[in-house]
Amino acid sequence: MSRYDASVIEQKWQAAWNEAGSFTATRDESKPKYYVLEMFPYPSGRIHMGHVRNYSLGDVIARYKSSCGFSVLHPMGWDAFGMPAENAAMASNGHPKDWTYTNIETMKDQLRPLGFSIDWTREFATCDPEYYGQQQSMFLDFLEKGMVYRKAATVNWDPVDMTVLANEQVIDGKGWRSGAAVERRELTQWFFNISDYSEDLLNALDGLDDWPDKVKSMQRNWIGKSTGLQFAFSLVDGPHGHDRVDVYTTRPDTLMGASFVGISPDHPLARQLERENEDVAAFCAKCRQMGTSEEELETAEKLGFDSGLTVLHPFDTAWELPVYIANFILMDYGTGAIFGCPAHDARDLEFARKYDLPVNSTFEPVEAEDHVAPENGGEAYVPPKPQPVRYIRGFAGDEIQTGDAGIASAVAFCETNGVGQGITKYRLRDWGLSRQRYWGCPIPVVHCEDCGVVPEKKENLPIRLPDDVTFDVPGNPLDRHPSWRNCDCPRCGKPARRETDTMDTFVDSSWYFARFTAPRADTPTDRAEADYWMNVDQYIGGIEHAILHLLYSRFFARAMNECGMLPDKAREPFDALFTQGMVTHAIYQTTREQDGRPVYHYPEEVDLKDGKAFLKEDGREVQIVPSAKMSKSKNNVVDPLAIIESYGADTARWFVLSDSPPERDVEWTASGADAAFKHLGRVWRLTSEIAALDDGAGKGDADLTRAMHRAIHDVTMGIESFGFNAAIAKLYAFTNTLAKSDAGGAAKRAAAKVLAQLMSPMTPHLSEECWQMLGGEGLVTGHPWPKADEAMLVEDTVTLPIQINGKRRSEITVAKDLPKDAVEKLVLDDAAVQKALDGGAPKKLIVVPGRIVNVVV
RNA sequence: GCCCGAGUGGCGGAAUGGUAGACGCAGCGGAUUCAAAAUCCGCCGGUAGCAAUACCGUGGGGGUUCGAGUCCCCCCUCGGGCACCA
Numbered sequence: 001m002s003r004y005d006a007s008v009i010e011q012k013w014q015a016a017w018n019e020a021g022s023f024t025a026t027r028d029e030s031k032p033k034y035y036v037l038e039m040f041p042y043p044s045g046r047i048h049m050g051h052v053r054n055y056s057l058g059d060v061i062a063r064y065k066s067s068c069g070f071s072v073l074h075p076m077g078w079d080a081f082g083m084p085a086e087n088a089a090m091a092s093n094g095h096p097k098d099w100t101y102t103n104i105e106t107m108k109d110q111l112r113p114l115g116f117s118i119d120w121t122r123e124f125a126t127c128d129p130e131y132y133g134q135q136q137s138m139f140l141d142f143l144e145k146g147m148v149y150r151k152a153a154t155v156n157w158d159p160v161d162m163t164v165l166a167n168e169q170v171i172d173g174k175g176w177r178s179g180a181a182v183e184r185r186e187l188t189q190w191f192f193n194i195s196d197y198s199e200d201l202l203n204a205l206d207g208l209d210d211w212p213d214k215v216k217s218m219q220r221n222w223i224g225k226s227t228g229l230q231f232a233f234s235l236v237d238g239p240h241g242h243d244r245v246d247v248y249t250t251r252p253d254t255l256m257g258a259s260f261v262g263i264s265p266d267h268p269l270a271r272q273l274e275r276e277n278e279d280v281a282a283f284c285a286k287c288r289q290m291g292t293s294e295e296e297l298e299t300a301e302k303l304g305f306d307s308g309l310t311v312l313h314p315f316d317t318a319w320e321l322p323v324y325i326a327n328f329i330l331m332d333y334g335t336g337a338i339f340g341c342p343a344h345d346a347r348d349l350e351f352a353r354k355y356d357l358p359v360n361s362t363f364e365p366v367e368a369e370d371h372v373a374p375e376n377g378g379e380a381y382v383p384p385k386p387q388p389v390r391y392i393r394g395f396a397g398d399e400i401q402t403g404d405a406g407i408a409s410a411v412a413f414c415e416t417n418g419v420g421q422g423i424t425k426y427r428l429r430d431w432g433l434s435r436q437r438y439w440g441c442p443i444p445v446v447h448c449e450d451c452g453v454v455p456e457k458k459e460n461l462p463i464r465l466p467d468d469v470t471f472d473v474p475g476n477p478l479d480r481h482p483s484w485r486n487c488d489c490p491r492c493g494k495p496a497r498r499e500t501d502t503m504d505t506f507v508d509s510s511w512y513f514a515r516f517t518a519p520r521a522d523t524p525t526d527r528a529e530a531d532y533w534m535n536v537d538q539y540i541g542g543i544e545h546a547i548l549h550l551l552y553s554r555f556f557a558r559a560m561n562e563c564g565m566l567p568d569k570a571r572e573p574f575d576a577l578f579t580q581g582m583v584t585h586a587i588y589q590t591t592r593e594q595d596g597r598p599v600y601h602y603p604e605e606v607d608l609k610d611g612k613a614f615l616k617e618d619g620r621e622v623q624i625v626p627s628a629k630m631s632k633s634k635n636n637v638v639d640p641l642a643i644i645e646s647y648g649a650d651t652a653r654w655f656v657l658s659d660s661p662p663e664r665d666v667e668w669t670a671s672g673a674d675a676a677f678k679h680l681g682r683v684w685r686l687t688s689e690i691a692a693l694d695d696g697a698g699k700g701d702a703d704l705t706r707a708m709h710r711a712i713h714d715v716t717m718g719i720e721s722f723g724f725n726a727a728i729a730k731l732y733a734f735t736n737t738l739a740k741s742d743a744g745g746a747a748k749r750a751a752a753k754v755l756a757q758l759m760s761p762m763t764p765h766l767s768e769e770c771w772q773m774l775g776g777e778g779l780v781t782g783h784p785w786p787k788a789d790e791a792m793l794v795e796d797t798v799t800l801p802i803q804i805n806g807k808r809r810s811e812i813t814v815a816k817d818l819p820k821d822a823v824e825k826l827v828l829d830d831a832a833v834q835k836a837l838d839g840g841a842p843k844k845l846i847v848v849p850g851r852i853v854n855v856v857v
Numbered sequence: 858g859c860c861c862g863a864g865u866g867g868c869g870g871a872a873u874g875g876u877a878g879a880c881g882c883a884g885c886g887g888a889u890u891c892a893a894a895a896u897c898c899g900c901c902g903g904u905a906g907c908a909a910u911a912c913c914g915u916g917g918g919g920g921u922u923c924g925a926g927u928c929c930c931c932c933c934u935c936g937g938g939c940a941c942c943a
Contacts (some may be wrong), residue, residue: 003895042943082943155941166941214861218938221860294939298858328858332940347858428940435941505943543937546861551940581863581936659869659881663862665936671882672869678895679881685896726871729880736880801876806924808876846923852875856923 004684006648006765013768014115022781023117025073027532034070035533036062037513039541039549040077043103043125044084047110050542052640053656057580057724058540059116060657060761064719065537066117067760067785073533075516076111076118078104078125081132081440082505083166089471096439097467100127110641114649115765117781122519126508131515132441133462134524135507139444140455141563147193150453153432154266154332156291157185161474164436170291177474184288186266189434190443190501194555198223198426201554210576212663215546222547224427226250229411231420233261233311233339236320239272245311245323248334248425252414253406254341256393257362259352261311261323262304262338266331273307273325280305280325287327294330302351303327314419324355332429342374349380363389366400431552433504438469438477440502448489448496457490463498476500509549510556513539513573514566525565534570543579543663550577578722581665643673650763651677657762658728679732680766683755686739687770690752698744707737708751709792715758716788724762731759749774754786802827803854804836812853820847827853 017023027033038058041051062074078100085096092099104125111118124131142148156165160178164187169176194201202223205216229252232244245261263270265287273280283305290296304324313319321339328347329338342352343361352359359375366388372378383389385403394406395413411422434443442463444456456463466484469477478484478500489496511524517533518526541549557573560566566573643652655676711734718727738751753774760767760780771780795816800823802810810832814823824845827833833842836857844856 039943044943079943084942164941167939168942170941218861222939224860292941295858298939300858431940437941504941506940509943542943543862544943545938547938548940549943661870664870665863675882682896725869726880729871732880799876803875803924806875806922811876844923846875848875852924854875854923 004681004766006650006680009769010113010115010649010765013765014112016768016779017115017117017781020779020781022779023072023074023119024121025075025119025533026071027529028071029532031069031071033073033533034062034065034538035073035517035536036065036538037075037516037536037540039539039545040079040509040512041107042079042082042084043100043107045103045106047107047640049640049656051111052114052652053662054540054542054580055111055114055116055118056653056656056762057578057662057722058538059118059653059764060719060724061538061540062117063761063764063781064785066782067757069784072117073516074116074118075122075519076116076120077123077512077516077519078127079505079509079512080104080125080127081502081508083437083439085439086437086471093472095467095469097127097465100125100439113644114640114653117764122516124515124519126441126505126512127439129462129464130520131512132508134515134521135441135503135511136444136456136461136463137458138511138524138560138563138565139503140458140461141565142192142559143445143455145559145563147559147562148190148433149193150188150190151430152186153189153191154184154292155187155189155436157183158474159183163474163476165291167291167293170293170296173290173296181289182291184290184292187434187436189432191430191432192555192559194431194552195426195428197555197558198225198428200558201428201551202426204554204572208572208574208577211574212577212579215543215550215577215579218546219551222428222551225424226427227422227424228252228407229255229414229420230335230423231314231414233314233321235269235323236310236312238269238309239276242269242272245269245337246335247337247339248423249339251341251344251403251407252410252420253391253394253403254344254362255339255410255414256315256395257341257343257360258313258321258339259342259348259358259360260340260355261321262326262329262340262351263307263323264329264331264336265325265327267325267329267336269309269323270307270325273309280307283325287325290327297328297330300327302347302354304351304355306355314414315417322357324351326351333427334425342380344374344380344382346380346382349374360393362393363391363403363406366390431504431506431555433507434501435504436476436479436500437502438465438471440505441508442478443499443501443503445499446487446489446496447499448492448494450494451489451491451496454489454491454496460490478502506548506552507556510552511560513553514557514560514570523565524560527565527567530565530570531567534566534573536574538576538578539574540578540580543581546579550574578662580662581660647673647677648680648765650680650766654680654728654763657724659725661725662722679735680763682739683735683759683770684766686735687752687756687773690738690745690748691773691775693745693748695746695749696744698742698747700741700743701747704738704741704743704747704751706792707734707741708754709788710734711758712754712786713788713793716785719761728762731755734758756780757783757786798850800850801852802830802833803852804833805856806854809833809836816850820849823847823849823853827855 036058038054062072066072080100085100088099089096156170158165158175158178158180160180161175165175165182170182173182174180175182202220202225205219208216228248228250230248232246234244235242265284270284274284290300304326307323307325309323310320311323313321340348340351342349342359361373361375365371374380383403388400388402390400391406395410414420415422442465444461444463446454446456448454466481469481485498485500487496487498513536514525514530518529553573557566558571561568561571640652651673655673659672711730714730715727718724718730734755738755741748753776756767756770757780764781767780797813798816799811799813801808802812810830812826812830814826824847833855842855842857846854
């Protein structure tokens with residue numbers, strides 16, 4: 001072999017690793033363990049560059065930690081339940097199971113050539129009955145502990161297809177297939193009691209030192225702890241059984257500015273009025289013609305309906321406020337009712353102006369000169385709570401105080417006057433896990449006419465999904481299956497019916513990390529294995545999972561701990577979290593003549609020239625749309641397999657790790673991949689040249705050795721801090737130094753061996769090959785990581801830039817430990833400084849030792 | 858609408874509050890070659906200048922500081938999430 005041939009090298013070393021069992025994780029109590037996990041993929045059918053990046057990042061860590069002497073667990077599995085499989089089945093008359101397992105095989109075949117250090121013996125898919133059976137067993141434990149319960153909840157209902165829709169299946173308020181206006185409908189559903197853990201989930205965030213602040217911040221806001229006042233307005237002449245409206249507010253200090261009360265269309269009072277009044281019924285029906293997502297609710301036009309009822313203000317019984325039914329108030333939040341204070345809430349102000357309701361400020365800015373009060377046409381005045389304001393209609397307390405103090409005064413005043421009480425609330429709602437779909441984990445309960453809801457017996461698990469189902473009509477195939485739902489009541493033995501709801505796929509992904517510690521155990525976990533391998537030392541995945549998946553997993557870890565399946569330390573299952581950016585690519589777009597709709601072209605259909613793009617087919621110019629997430633619908637996907645075939649896995653890995661910092665989005669460019677390949681070829685050539693050198697000393701030995709230790713230090717720091725792009729920049733620099741060095745063969749060989757080691761987490765195949773050429777012992781995989789000699793890192797002189805008034809004007813080179821006053825003297829003698837001073841004395845002279853000097857004149 | 862990020866040369870990006878543009882790509886010039894590919898060497902933010910050098914420059918506008926890409930305030934644009942996409 002006379003040139004770098006990735007296909008030969010990569011197959012050779014993958015076979016060697018397999019034979020050596022290099023990546024099989026073994027519980028070895030004598031060694032420290034390291035569990036590195038990337039978020040497992042959904043088996044969509046093809047791996048994409050995002051996967052390559054995600055697993056390359058994890059593989060660097062796994063291989064590095066292995067070289068550092070850890071017993072490493074680096075598993076892989078499949079998040080295999082979910083809607084796309086059912087959609088595919090509908091589209092192609094196939095079966096979700098076949099589609100899913102075929103995809104898994106395809107994707108595994110695509111992943112394997114990348115040479116990741118994955119322990120494939122632990123692989124599983126969440127749709128394996130062995131996995132979901134353990135999940136059912138866990139569900140029964142949770143049920144027994146009172147952590148799962150049933151209640152009514154709203155879903156998106158497609159009235160034409162007679163089926164429940166996911167939020168993404170609701171497009172502009174219409175069902176994606178039928179096009180019918182979607183309605184909100186209530187169903188009885190299963191819920192996990194995650195909200196009981198609100199305080200714990202919130203407080204424990206403070207201990208997650210190695211999580212990104214942005215993720216913790218998003219979770220804090222999601223949990224949404226608030227303190228406020230809960231109280232009741234008494235209803236004037238309410239319908240039978242309704243004499244009050246309970247309200248929760250975080251701004252009780254604005255109570256004297258209340259101008260209306262709003263209730264949800266699903267509020268019991270609204271429901272009552274709906275029965276009595278056709279107009280109310282029509283309005284409520286209209287409100288329900290909308291999806292359930294918060295985004296849709298918040299962006300929809302705010303509509304209200306005057307119920308005709310009034311309530312009394314708690315502090316002035318002569319003051320009556322109208323009660324509106326409003327489409328933006330959700331029954332699931334708080335009490336399903338609010339009071340509106342238009343002066344201090346933008347949404348309430350919009351509402352008040354629309355329905356001509358009064359606006360009364362309760363406070364104004366301390367400096368009020370330029371302030372246009374909302375009652376005079378200004379904007380709603382909503383200062384942050386810690387900011388002092390001047391109260392006009394406040395409660396006991398100073399006229400000028402902060403919002404926080406005003407709120408505290410209001411709560412105290414209300415409590416002493418018997419109007420409500422201060423309470424703490426959380427925005428976090430319980431987790432609804434019921435799905436009216438086939439391709440998910442069946443909920444293992446039985447409905448019996450006599451016994452009600454009865455848990456299935458554990459010895460009957462797993463409750464398997466039936467295979468003989470079709471998707472030719474909409475709706476849940478489990479519901480219409482001729483026999484599947486028929487069973488005997490586990491309690492009384494009489495004929496009963498199975499639950500046909502399946503579990504949210506977030507349940508599957510909320511404990512897979514624990515299952516990887518003992519994937520074949522006949523209980524959900526094996527405590528000895530879980531105690532050894534947990535926690536996940538480094539978890540890596542997309543920022544899009546910052547809230548739901550991670551919060552649900554944190555909840556599950558707590559629940560599993562309380563059921564004895566995980567140790568206490570695993571209540572927070574992920575010690576460190578890293579969120580990587582997406583892989584993006586430019587979109588090549590032309591416009592179809594007939595109707596002006598865009599046509600998207602694959603990158604391989606396009607030639608690039610001078611920053612412009614032309615169709616290979618007919619030379620037409622193509623519009624280049626700035627990068628977007630690689631997506632099938634935009635055709636801007638690059639197939640990793642094609643890259644591997646033309647350049648090799650190491651090139652693909654090197655490229656996705658270089659250039660962009662891992663937390664940021666990375667743009668895939670053909671030229672970048674080309675450059676990565678060239679560089680690897682250069683390393684291969686350089687190594688083969690060095691391998692042929694005779695031993696012996698050379699002039700540059702000392703310099704090269706220094707550079708080698710510097711490289712060890714810098715690259716190690718780069719890997720430790722997830723600065724892989726920076727580590728790679730250092731590797732480029734070290735390669736250049738090595739190529740230009742006039743050191744002798746012995747020093748060069750030592751340096752080249754270190755280069756192979758330092759590159760091995762990123763380009764493991766090439767590194768093995770280089771290691772072998774240089775006569776390295778055994779495999780470089782798992783070979784002890786090189787250590788930098790601290791003494792070799794110290795420089796004895798340092799170049800100090802000299803700034804004059806903050807602008808760099810000159811520099812001096814001095815001994816590293818030269819005293820400050822000696823530096824000052826040298827600086828004042830500097831020609832540029834002399835010129836700037838023009839005979840005078842500096843106003844100020846700042847010397848930052850080892851860094852910089854600034855002369856202020 | 859609400860929450861969380863990001864924005865630096867032609868491009869990807871580097872920079873504990875301390876020399877803005879490391880490293881790479883593209884481009885330009887040169888070596889090698891019959892020629893090309895490959896490889897190697899050099900230049901490479903903008904404006905002015907033969908040059909030394911000067912001024913401008915990190916999305917926009919203010920501020921703090923001896924010194925701001927970095928910290929604070931306001932704004933713009935793009936991206937992620939919003940509880941049934943995964």
